[in-house]
Amino acid sequence: MMGLAAGLPLGSFAQISEGTKVGINTGTGLNAPRSGVFWTSPTAQTGVIGDFYIDSLWRKGDVKLAKPVAQIGGLESDSIAGIDIRYNVLNDELEVLADPVKKDIRVIRGNQLKSFKSNSGFGMVEYVNLAERDPKGELKGFGAVLASGKVTLVKAYKPKITKPNYNPGFGTGEKNTIVRLTSDYYLFTGAGVEKVSLSKKSLLPLMADKKAEVEQYAKEHNLDFKDETQVAGLLRFYNSK
Incomplete structure (x- = not known):
């Protein structure tokens, strides 16, 4: 298992998260990671309110990375275990509570993750990278595995975004971008992906x-x-x- 201070060469961010799109549209941009650094700070979203997390509470969990990374001593691992995590659906970022006392929160970008497991309070729930399982490349983000085997049922989470509609002339409407989480269900089989x-x-x-x-x-x-x-x-x- 690897520690929180490990370094990772970052790949290209081919799939843009909904949070990044909101940032671009609102002019707040993206808090891009520094080159060669694995842990970054969460992407700020000013003027955006609502639901961002599958579970907003910090839960103990395990992480499986898309690629093994070098640890101290030269060994490689693709796993991190026993850390406090929560997944931000809007930004497609797995937030990690690196230091609870200092309230130090870091993130792993979604495209650097293969899967993660989180203790829901009723047992461990596995979340898988949807893009990795979709041969058509249409899905993104992560989904909870409800049943696995020859046929795997996944609940995929996605943000529903409502743009501001404030009218300064009348002083009515909403000034903020509102985010609400929705979900779809997919069956993954050897033949491909079926939305159900x-x-x-x-x-x-x-x-x-x-x-x-x-x-x-x-x-x-x-x-x-x-x-x-x-x-x-x-x-x-x-x-x-």
């Missing part, structure tokens, strides 16, 4: 090769297809067959 809704009509055709077993499971459990926890249980059942 939590509905019987959307999900059952994708498990047609085990139609009888799946339908029997749904009937016996009186399955509510709008409940992601119950749907995840169905996917785990399907993967076990």
Whole structure:
């Protein structure tokens, strides 16, 4: 495992986060990392309010980097374990509480991450890099793995941005950019990525090769297809067959 002071050559930031877009549009720019430095400070977003985090609380977690990096002594590792983290969806940054006493917060850019695990309070939840799993290159950010196996169900988080609509003449409207988190569901298979809704009509055709077993499971459990926890249980059942 590596320490917080390790250095990492930064790659190109091919995918722009929604936070960067907001920064460009509002003229606040991007707090770009210094060349050759792994840990950077969080991107400031003045005039932007709302929901930025999947979970705003600091949680113990583990990180898997996209590429191994050199540690002190010359050894390489792609893992960091037992650190306090939270994911900023708007900026596509994993924030790390490097020093709780000094309130020193650093970040790892999303494109430097393969995945991370966070203790939700009900167990560890894994979040995977969506761009890495999408052969079409249309997805970005991170999603929570609800069920994994031959078919993996992922809940992908994304920001919904409402631009300011303040009218100075009447003194009405909102001066700030408002951010709210939304989510979509995807099934990852060997054949690619399929966007799905939590509905019987959307999900059952994708498990047609085990139609009888799946339908029997749904009937016996009186399955509510709008409940992601119950749907995840169905996917785990399907993967076990």
